[in-house]
Amino acid sequence: MATAAREHWSSRTGFVLAAVxxxxxxxxxxxxxxxxxxxxxxxxxVFYLLVTLCVxxxxxxxxxxxxRGSQQSPIRALAHYGGPAWKPLGFAFVAAGFLIxxxxxxIAGWTLRYAFEAVVGGFPADVANRFGEVATGWDAFGYHVLxxxxxxxxxxxGVKGGIERTSLVMMPALFVIVVxxxxxxxxxxxxxxxxxxxxxxxxxxxxxxxxxxxxxxQAFFSLSLGMGAMLTFASYLSRDEHLPASTLVIAGxxxxxxxxxxxVVFPLIFALGLQDRVSASTVGALxxxxxxxxxxxxxxxxxxxxxxxxxxxxxxxTSAISLLEVVVASAMDGLGWxxxxxxxxxxxxxxxxxxxxxxxxxxxxxxxxxxxxxFLLGGGLALSIFVGWVMHDPVAEAADGTxxxxxxxxxxxxxRVVVPIFLVLVLWFAIxxxxxxxxxxxxxxxx
Ligand code: PHE
Numbered sequence: 001m002a003t004a005a006r007e008h009w010s011s012r013t014g015f016v017l018a019a020v021x022x023x024x025x026x027x028x029x030x031x032x033x034x035x036x037x038x039x040x041x042x043x044x045x046v047f048y049l050l051v052t053l054c055v056x057x058x059x060x061x062x063x064x065x066x067x068r069g070s071q072q073s074p075i076r077a078l079a080h081y082g083g084p085a086w087k088p089l090g091f092a093f094v095a096a097g098f099l100i101x102x103x104x105x106x107i108a109g110w111t112l113r114y115a116f117e118a119v120v121g122g123f124p125a126d127v128a129n130r131f132g133e134v135a136t137g138w139d140a141f142g143y144h145v146l147x148x149x150x151x152x153x154x155x156x157x158g159v160k161g162g163i164e165r166t167s168l169v170m171m172p173a174l175f176v177i178v179v180x181x182x183x184x185x186x187x188x189x190x191x192x193x194x195x196x197x198x199x200x201x202x203x204x205x206x207x208x209x210x211x212x213x214x215x216x217x218q219a220f221f222s223l224s225l226g227m228g229a230m231l232t233f234a235s236y237l238s239r240d241e242h243l244p245a246s247t248l249v250i251a252g253x254x255x256x257x258x259x260x261x262x263x264v265v266f267p268l269i270f271a272l273g274l275q276d277r278v279s280a281s282t283v284g285a286l287x288x289x290x291x292x293x294x295x296x297x298x299x300x301x302x303x304x305x306x307x308x309x310x311x312x313x314x315x316x317x318t319s320a321i322s323l324l325e326v327v328v329a330s331a332m333d334g335l336g337w338x339x340x341x342x343x344x345x346x347x348x349x350x351x352x353x354x355x356x357x358x359x360x361x362x363x364x365x366x367x368x369x370x371x372x373x374x375f376l377l378g379g380g381l382a383l384s385i386f387v388g389w390v391m392h393d394p395v396a397e398a399a400d401g402t403x404x405x406x407x408x409x410x411x412x413x414x415x416r417v418v419v420p421i422f423l424v425l426v427l428w429f430a431i432x433x434x435x436x437x438x439x440x441x442x443x444x445x446x447x
Pocket of ligand 1: 022023024025026027028100221222223224225227229319320322323
């Protein structure tokens with residue numbers, strides 16, 4: 001097959017910001033603060049950081065090593081180091097890209113809509129009803145189509161001209177706005193109990209499997225691990241890149257944004273006395289309680305609300321780009337398609353696949369569980385075994401571009417032993433739970 005020279009990032013910053021863009025997304029704002037508040041506050045944060053350090057970072061480095069070393073998209077990269085028997089894992093990565101982006105686009109569509117509404121008419125006073133109206137049906141699907149159109153356009157623009165350029169502009173802007181919002185929230189009278197709620201430490205809540213599973217799922221989802229997104233981005237790197245340094249920057253930025261987002265959400269909700277109306281879901285907190293707060297603040301609320309939802313949409317966009325890129329790169333490498341053709345065809349298929357989620361939020365929730373619990377955690381398990389046990393000399397591969405790193409043996413040991421054992425335990429609990437959710441959905445749908 002005649003293939004053109006592989007695309008590459010034009011700078012190290014470009015790659016790092018694109019990877020941070022993949023990591024920072026709806027997961028940071030949509031899930032993290034909620035999980036933390038529910039599961040023991042600061043204790044959860046500490047535990048989450050521990051999981052990120054011992055499991056997330058090793059798997060992230062593993063993905064970067066396989067991607068850069070092979071210079072190929074996931075299916076071929078795995079076959080490159082492990083033979084054809086590993087191709088199915090690559091196909092599972094591509095399937096995960098399809099699945100996650102299909103509902104991720106729907107949620108991102110909600111954020112786009114809220115941003116528009118802030119500009120046009122402000123937030124309606126009765127947000128709960130309004131959200132009920134706009135969260136599903138043609139409204140939701142329309143904004144999903146719009147969001148997917150933007151995503152496809154950027155990916156079709158290429159690694160440098162589309163993905164890198166977008167991340168270079170949008171990620172710094174996102175950091176500035178999130179930090180700015182957190183500082184502003186601190187000035188609100190009555191914000192204090194919000195910090196207490198978010199960060200009060202309750203270690204007794206930690207020692208439940210469901211909490212450990214949530215922390216693991218969150219770490220994988222938030223770092224975009226277990227489905228080849230980071231692997232694909234790393235395949236556009238040159239060999240002299242310092243992978244361990246990039247790994248730490250990506251993981252640090254991701255955790256920092258998640259933490260700071262919580263410093264926006266909770267003080268704001270408490271300052272306006274809306275804590276009793278934080279419904280039992282993260283979606284509720286983001287799309288009902290917060291807009292309510294913005295609505296009650298009048299003009300300031302419109303500006304802050306606009307900034308908030310634009311930030312969410314930007315985070316979602318740079319994550320969606322990486323999800324689509326996994327599918328697009330695989331179609332380009334495997335089927336010989338042009339970038340344009342791959343982006344538009346795969347993008348259109350994913351957009352249609354989002355229809356069930358756009359019409360039914362229960363479907364959305366269950367697909368999210370399946371993607372997270374089975375695909376990402378399962379993919380991470382397979383990947384750690386692959387790099388830990390199957391790949392020949394991953395340490396030498398990782399060391400390329402560095403002067404040798406003292407903790408490489410620790411990395412290898414974590415990948416070989418700690419990560420697989422931890423993930424098997426988590427999956428042991430996650431699989432039956434996911435199965436119950438899937439069965440429940442089907443019995444509900446057939447009624
Ligand atoms: N990390 C993204 C977020 O936190 C979601 C994502 C998952 C992106 C998997 C790519 C791959 O929102």
